[in-house]
Structure formats: C-alpha cells, structure tokens
Amino acid sequence: MAERDAEEATMSHQAPERSSIPSGDNTVWADISPLLDAACKELGDGEMIHGENFNLFAAMSALEIMDPKMDSGIVSKYCSLDEAIEDGAAPVPLSHDKTIDVQSIIDIMDHLLACEATWHSGHSLAQTVFSCIYLLRLDRTSSHAILHSYCRVIRATCKAVVSVVSDARTHEEEDLFSMTYGLPLDGDGDEKCLSFLNAVEETICRQLRACKAPSSKKRVLEDIEPLQHNLDLEEGFCKALLCRLRFRKHFFHTLACMRRPQGRGFEMARKHIASCILELESILKSAEFLRFGVCGTCKDGIEGKTTASGHTPIGFDASLNSRSAAPTPPRAIKILSWKRAVEYFVKLLHDLDVICSYSLDPSLEGVLRFVVQFQKSKPDLVARAHLQVLLVQDGKLYGRYPIFAVITKASALPEFTKNHDIQKSECFMQLGQLVINMLKILCTNAAWQRRKLGKILQDWRVIYVQLELALRNEVGEVSSNMDDEKMSVKILRHVLNWVEEQTYWIASRFLMLGFELDLYSPSEYCMVYWYLYVVLIKLAEKTHFRMAVSNEPIKRKGKKKKDSLKEVAKESRVHPAILFLQCHMCLAEGLTMMLAALRNDLMVLQSQNPFNTEQERFLQHFELLQKACIPDHISYPSFKESTSYARLSVSIL
C-alpha cells in the first residue's frame, strides 16, 4: 500500500501541472518522454511512425497539441468560465462607484453591438456576442436591472436572428452563423424581456426628468434616486442609456413583426425600423459626451475602438468559448469597430425596410424584378434570410399563393386553370419544386447564387423535356372529356413556353452576375456579350410568344377603336417588357461587335497564352450553358463566325 502511494506520489509529481484528469484506481500517469526520445533518435530524416489509416493527407489536417496556433485550449487565460468569474473578470455590479458603473455598462452595450455586427458579418456567435461573460451566466446579473434586462434582450434577439437564418436554410458559405452548440441561447422568460426593458427605460426616463427639472420641482421628485452621483453628467448618461435601450427594444420589435406570416407585420415593422434609425442617430451623437464629457480629456484614436467612449469594456473573453467556437484552429477575431457596427445596422435596417415596403406582387415577374433589384444593394445574410422566408413559406409564394397558381399566372393562362388537376402530376410537382428552389437561390449571396443558377439550368432543361413528353402524350390520347383534354393541352403549351422563357432568364442572370463578381477578364468580354446576346434573343422570343398568347387584353388608352386598321396598329405596338429586352439585346450586340472590331483591327483585348486558346476559355465559361443546350446550336465556331468580320470601318455600320 505504502509502496503504491509512494509510486503514485512520484508519478503525480511528474504529471503535467494543471492536470484535470486525476489518476484513478485503474489508471496511473507514466512519463514516456524517454521512450519517445529514444524512438526519435532512431528515426531517419523524413521517416514517420504512424498507424495504418494515417496517411500524409490526414497528417496535413492534424492539430499539434500545445501549439497555440492550433490548439484552442492553450490560448486561454482561464481554464473555465468559473475561473474567470472567480478571478473577477465580470463583476456585478461593474463598479461600486455608480458613475463608473454606468460608464462601464454603456461600454458593454457598445461592445455587444460591435460583436453582434461582427457575428452577422460571418464570424461565430461564440467568439463574438457570447464572448460576454455576463451573457454566459445571465443569472448573475439579476441584481443589476439595466445589465440584466439588456443581456436578456440581446439573448432573445440573437435567438430570433438565428431562427430566421436557420429557417431560410440556404447553407451558403455563411454556415458558421447558426452554430450555437453549447451556448445558452434559450432563456426562460426571455419573451418577457421587453417588459424588463420597459421598466428600466421608465426608471431612467424619470431620472432624466428629475435631473432636468428646475430645483423647485426636484423636491417633489426626490424619491427618484439618480442614475449616478455626478449631477453634471446625469443628463448625458441618461440620454446615452435611453437611446441604446430603445434601439434594442425597437430592433426586437422589428424582428418580431417581420416574422409574422405573409408580411402582415410589415407596416408595424417599418415604424419600428424608423425608430431604430432615430435611436442609432442618438447613439452616434452620444459619443461626444462619452468621450469628452466624462473625463474632460479626449481619448485619442477612437477609430478602431469597439465603444463610443474609446474604453475597453470589462467582462469579455473570447477564448472562454474556444470549444464551442467554429471547428478551426484558434484565430483572434477582429471585432468590428463601433462606428462600423452602427453603419452595419443602419444598412441592415434600410434593407429590412425595403423588404417591408414590398407590395407582395403576386406575379412571378414582379417578384423576380424585385429580388434582382434588392440584391443590387448587396444586402447581408440577415436581410436576405428575411426576404427568403417572406417569399417562400409552406411551399407557397408569401405563404399565400400556391406555386401552381403562380406558374399558371406566369404562363399567361386564365385564372381558373390554377385549380386544374394536372398540378398533381409528377411533372408539375417537380416544376413547383424548381420554382421554389429558384426563388431561394435568388436570395443568396451573388457568388453562391451564380454557381447554383448555373447548376439548375440542367434541371430546367430536363423538366422542359418531360413536359414536352407529357404534351405529346396528352395530344395523342383520346379523352372522354373533350374540354378537359383541351385544357390540359393548353396548360402544357403555355407552361412549356414559360419554362423556356424562365430558363433563358436564369441563363441571362448567370451571365450578368459574372460581371458583378468580376469573373471575366477584358479579353473575355467579347464572348460573354456575344453569348448574352444570343441568350437575350431567345428570351425575347419566348417573352413575345407569351405576350401574344396572353388572354389579357393590352390596355388601351382613349376611346374604343372602331377602325380595325387602327386596332391592328395598336396590337402590333411592342410591349414594354419586350422593348426593354430589345434594348439589352442591342447593347449586347453592339458591345460584342465593338470589342470584336477592336480586336480584329487593332489587336487589342486578346490573350495569347502558352497553354490553351480562346476556345478552351469559351468552353469553360459557358460549360453549364452548353451542357443544357442553352441555346441550341451555339458553339465556339459560331462565335468566331459572328465576330471575325467585325471592323471599325464606318461603312459597315
């Protein structure tokens, strides 16, 4: 017994210092350093001892334990949250001096805003918002009303945002966003967080009134304890706190309103958004007081600071959550500056406002136009997720219009066709899925969007072929109900044309996005504009056909035309949508020819390279289009043919 104890004593003496795994009854620490030492001495240069399944590729992904660049555990100052708390990293109250307490809590609020904006911009929740020790143990703050209510609303807000992004489920590169493992996001009673906040807001309002009131009235209101003890600073601090609390309140309301189905809460949301923006303006204005007014001296270089005052906030430690952080080696995350964070939220609110102002156009054409326009302002993930959950809910557009109805409307079919049984067929079920999928894709970031749009071209081609087959079958069959058969044939014909139109639309978006994403080099512009031109020709063709077979009469101004000649003239007036496409076509054609002429005459914008030719680059850029035969009979030789005679000479024009 004594021997074993002695042995254990020596063993534990040699054991690593902060050992969290004690020797047990059946285990004991053994120092194998000499053994490994000897083994290494015997190894030749470049030799490796490894298990059978362990190859060099696996080795590349390996973590080196105790290397601070790879081993998350080594980086932390504290072993655990409890240790940090015990060490006083997050005191409650923040200071016994009420003035410093108030200052500190404002700093925490600012830093949390910066963390939130950083999280939205693609970093993990664990290393941003939840680097706040107060948030990790929210119960500790219950004695401090302002801190407690603020933390609660932050937690509830994060949960709401995670929820909408998860529901959108777009799984873009930004999939770090909804990782919340091990984080205390669910709080009991968080739905009532706003009532806590309101109570606190009320108190501070009274404190503000009290300090602004002339001394005679002050006696009446003397039962209000001031926010802090420096009377000169009371007004400034009250205002600074109020705008921050109000911003959170209105932002939480905005999210709640926007989540109501079918856009029912949008009008209310817009009001809250307007309030948010006002409060953000106040928050920005409070910076001067917080920087200068408090200490009287200016804190230099606020530029990269995460707080309005320029001070470092207390109670944050990003390394505490290293185990809940993203599965990458530890990297210090640069939290956005406070100014940039405010800018981020202003933009987010504007983007949300655009969504809330949307008229919920039941026509698919209108939806697509809106989404494309919306994306031009480069909205971030949170805004885009909100758009997506608005557009697609319960398999319906806005949760209101069944997809088949949307398709029949888009195909210029009469309204009653939306109830036709053909929607239950396999083809149409799949087509419905394609439309929903396309809407979701259009809400993703441009880079991801383009890749997906390229991929779905094949699917749209396939569905076209299937519909064509179905049409042939319908036409061939003898049906007992003649009217029904005619209707399904009509539906198929219209939908077929619309599917082609939609396919070409997707192709044109695919090509256009390449410019936005800077994927084309100048020597490739000519081929891209050319391809865009041929796609637009087809798109215009299909759109024109749809308009021509449309049952809707073209709206005519003025009195009824009795003269048939004039009627014909009116009908041959080109629909604005077609005109618009034709403009694009002319632009594309013109640019193609100009670039080709420059190349042919002046030898510019060419790229001679040692390993391949223009043909390979053509094949690469348009591979997905070519695979889906969009359009048919288009190839590199036809491109060369179209452009080889372009000249700058005026006589050609």
Next chain:
Amino acid sequence: MAGGGACCGRGGGGSEDSIIWAKSPSQPSTSFAFGLCLVLTSNKIKKRHPKSRSLLAARLGSELKETMEQEEGEARMHKVEFDPSEIEYVSYGGEHHLPLIMNLVDQELSEPYSIFTYRYFVYLWPHLSFLAFHKGKCVGTVVCKMGEHRSTFRGYIAMLVVIKPYRGRGIATELVTRSIKVMMESGCEEVTLEAEVTNKGALALYGRLGFIRAKRLFRYYLNGVDAFRLKLLFPCPEIHPSLSMMADKVESHGHHDHIAPEECPEHHHIS
C-alpha cells in the same frame, strides 16, 4: 472518428527546423529537430466545413498575396540585379530541399505551415515542385499536386513563393510554367488553385497563362476575403485512359520520369 495514430516526425537538416518543431514554450529546444507532439487527426477540420476546409486554402491564399504583391516601390528598394540566365531552376530533389522550401514560405508568412503540409506535397509529387536558385541561394519555389477529382484528372498549385528582392522578373511565372508543363505531360485535364480576389499580382500572372476565374467564393478566407477559383483547361480534354494509368504510377512510385503521350503509343488501347 477520433484520431489516427501517434506519430513522431523528424525534420531534415539543421537547427532551423527546431524553430518549426518546438513552438510551444514548454518544449525544450533541442539540437536535432525534434518536437514531441502527439498528433491527433481532427475530423472536424477535414469536414466539408467551408471555413475549416479553407484553412489550408486560407494560408495558401494569404501566402500568395504576400509574394505576388506588385508594390513596385518596395521591390525596388531591396532589388537585386541579375540576369534571368543566372537563375537556376531545379526540380525537387529530396529531403535536402525541404528546409529550403519551408524557410522560403515561412519567411513570407506570419504563420508557417506544419511540416506535414510540405511533406504531403513533396513526397507524393516531387516532380511537380520546383525551386529557383540564384548564385546558390534559393529565391523561389512552387509546390503542387495532382490527382483525380470528380472524374477529372487535375493539377493543383498549392504554394508559390518568390522572395521580395527577386520579384517582378518572371521567376514566379517560370516556376509555375514548369510545373504546369509537367502536369500537362502527366495527363492532367486542367489545373486549379484559389487566390484572394485582392491579389492582383497572382491574378495577372495566372491570367497571362490562360487561367479563367471559374468561380467566386464568398468570404472564403478566415479574414473574410473572397476568393476566385482559377482554372486552366488544357486543349483536347479527351485524355487517353493510358495516360491516367501512367499518372497513377507516377503518383504511387514517386517517379521523376515524365512519360509523354507520344512515347507510349502501345498504351492507347488499354482500357
């Protein structure tokens, strides 16, 4: 799936390697390159998680940025005058080259790679890595790999470094060109790499060689920067099956020979 096995590795060459090995302050520095590290594979890192998958890409990308910046003023300040003919290009010849490559890359990067990363590339594809020497000093290197990827046989450029005083003189282009030639001769259908969208120098270099920007990858790197996936498609993509077989042989035996298609006509009909 928890870790594979414990392994010890020993770096080649002199005491510089102990810097790479003995990074943790608790490790004693030793005269021979030895770092005690229990290496576990983390399946989490390898998983299809974009941010973690791009860890390697992250480093590789930012490394390219460091080397290919065309900061002309800076380059001119420490420029070394030389005639292009004075640069000697050598294929990776063995362990003695490894520390040279590692030092070059480490020099340009704030975060060096683990030695395993280098070994993976140069052990399996030694014929794809090249070094550039000027008067006996290693001034540049390229490190690549190739293999089957979704039924395409493709090359991948992993690292490209030229030290600052020697930049802007075509050394990087020459290194890359040599590697691409070997890939082409080995039967690759295409070559690919990722580069930060802000890396103008790299984009220009590869653009001149015929690479297109095939895709943009949103916030691909850990610092939030986007990336382009650059791809070079070789002409006549219908590769004879025999060439794929030959390339496999090259990969598994580590041969340095380059078997050009013309030399083995008898293999054309082997399925």
